Amino acid sequence: MGGSGGPRAGALPPLVGACSPVLFVLLGAVSAFVALFRMEPMPVGGAPMSAFLVIAVYAAQVLVALRGRSWRAVAVQGVLCWAPVVVFRGNWVVLDGFLAAAVLGAGHRVLRWPLFVLAAAAGTALHARVFPMPWPEAGQELAALWTILNVGAFAYGVPRLAGLVRRLHETRDELARLALVQERLRSSTRLHEVLGASLATVTVTLGRTSRRLHAALRVHETASRVPVTPGARRQDWDAPAVIPAAALHGVETGLETVSALARETLSRVRETADSYREPVVSPPDEDGDAPRAGWIVIGMSAAALVIWPILDIPHHRIVALTVLVAIAAVHITMVARPHRAGWLLPLQALLALAPLPLFGPDWMAATALLGASILVAQGGPGAWPLAAAAGALGAFWPQAGMDGIDHLHRLLPTWLWIIAFAVLSQLTRLLIDLADARARVVRMTVLTERLRVAKDVHDLMGFGLSAVALKCDLARRLLATDPVAARAHLAEALRIAGEAGRDLASLARGDRELSLEEEIAAARRVLASAGIEVRAGISGAVPACTGSVLAPVLREAVTNILRHSAARRVVITCVTDGPVRLRVTNDGAAASSAAREGTGLANLEARVSAVGGRLLTERECDRFSVVAVVPVPQQGAAAPRGEAPVPREEPPPG
Secondary structure, eight states: OOOTTSOOTTOOOHHHHHHHHHHHHHHHHHHHHHHHHTSSOOOTTHHHHHHHHHHHHHHHHHHHHHHOOOHHHHHHHHHHHHHHHHHHTTSSOOOHHHHHHHHHHHSOTTTHHHHHHHHHHHHHHIIIIISOOSSOGGGHHHHHHHHHHHHHHHHHHHHHHHHHHHHHHHTHHHHHHHHHHHHHHHHHHHHIIIIIHHHHHHHHHHHHHHHHHHHHHHHHHHHHOOOOOTTOOHHHHOOTTTSOHHHHHHHHHHHHHHHHHHHHHHHHHHHHHHHTTSOOOOOOOTTTTHHHHHHHHHHHHHHHHHHGGGGTOOSOHHHHHHHHHHHHHHHHHHHHOGGGHHHHHHHHHHHHHTTHHHHGGGGHHHHHHHHHHHHHHHOSTTHHHHHHHHHHHHHTOOOTTOOHHHHHHHHHHHHHHHHHHHHHHHHHHHHHHHHHHHHHHHHHHHHHHHHHHHHHIIIIIHHHHHHHHHHHHHHHHHTTTOHHHHHHHHHHHHHHHHHHHHHHHHHTTTOOOOOHHHHHHHHHHHHHHTTOEEEEEESSOOOHHHHHHHHHHHHHHHHHHHHHBOOSEEEEEEEOSSSEEEEEEESSBOSOGGGGSSHHHHHHHHHHHHTTOEEEEEEETTEEEEEEEEOOOOTTSOOOOSSOOOOOOOOOOO
16 A cells, blocks of 8 residues: 555554554553542542442443443443442543443444434533533533543444454455346346347247248148158249248248348347447445445544644644644545555644644644554554654643643553554555455456356357358258258257357356367358368367367357358367367468457457467468467366456455
8 A cells, every 4th residue: 555665554563453452441541540540539449449440441342342232231331431420520530432432333323323422412411510520611511522522433433443344354255246146137137138039039930930841841742742852852842733832932031031130130249249348337335335434433533633632722722723633634634545655644743743842742632643643654563662752742742830640641641542543544444445345356256257248148149140040041042952951951050049049048147068079069060061071070088177168269260260261171170188279270261361350269369368278370371270279277276267267355454
């Protein structure tokens, strides 16, 4: 988060970050004891009892933070915080912030903030009016209120923000899986709407046309008692007295319709594949606004630190308030933009230290914010002495009428604020980083899935629809000369259309496993039916995971041969000695290679590269070759799927 070569802004060591709440409790307890023993003389036994109650309040807060908040915890904190006020009256410290924090944690999502304000107001009235503290009369209410808010913000904020950090980190993978499921559902719906209906029409029309041709042949066989055999000429069987001309015309019309519809659907396939490469808005994250909780807590604490010194500063209050607001704004900016800490920290040091001779120890809130910023911006164990020194500089600044106990009474709360504000700032920074990481993981998961669908739609559906269109064209041409062969082509087209439908259904699920051996057999049939001589061979067994990567390569190569060449001969070889090497070579290639450079080969190159392979193209005269080289995965290694894995974001340190 910081600049290169320097300490990372916002990074506290894990051990220090874990100990910060403990240090806060210890310093808070010591500070409370100092405040107690500086008050008016207590009744006999009051000091031990007060010490016990202070420890009980802090211990109860630790238990609440560890075991969760409940109304039982609110009742316990209420007794521990308010009962001593009745016993000791004004000789008691303001610990009502822990009660307010318990109310905020246990309350209903809608009612907890009004209940928090109510608890803070009740504590303020109790300490300022019912049993007044030994504070200046003019600032009784404000002093009590902001003490409650300051303690309550940290007591509620640290467990709450730490819990959010854990939740964001633990549910990140689940969020990515949910985003993947949602994207697959959307893809399934869209593919069905855009391609499913057209493909179903192709299949239905093919089936109806095939049945018409089959019925026409059966009618002829029944009427003439001469079976129609392969090679039979149409003029030998297409007699008006035997077969109505409308039946044959219906077959031809059906073939033309299917061929045109298949090519139209193929065009939609390309458009759909292109649309899946466009950016898409990621699904909303219900925890995406988690950093807002951190900003609320930091805002409460910053307001308390800014307002509190105004009660003690006797002069230039407007100037002091303006500078304190600027210091708090610089700190919050440093949390939000840690890469700017290099110049923000010196600016804050100037704002905090320059007015120190004017305001003296009453300026300790500014040095506390400076100490917290040092911890947030610098990080590491070396930052702690600097932060402690910044706090001590403000607390021990000489002032007439103050003794060592007075300075100590100011030092301990200053260190307390430094730790509290640094921990809250660090947790808020972690929430921001984790929320960003979750958003990146979701965005990359959705993008990877959409790219996979785009590749599969183009590679798998393109082959099937091209083959259907080719088979229909062949059947239409053979209808006049070899009706049995035309019927065979129709049956093959119907089978390919059925496979295309199953491919479409499996596309969104991402569970389609292709076999290289089956694809080679299908390529033989399709190319041979187009009158192309095919030679194919595999030198050995191909692992299933490797075959699932190479099968789309073969499909795309065959599709390109059918669409972009006048091939007469195709050679398909697969060598399994070492890395699996698939080569598809055809003659009759187009003079320009532009047809070969496009979405198809780009998809294949991405598939092959994702598993560490290479995709090459070679051209010699009218011969064109596509070569894919894929390494065989080692035993025990994850099987390649032909698609890029979803990158994982590591949680921010600290």
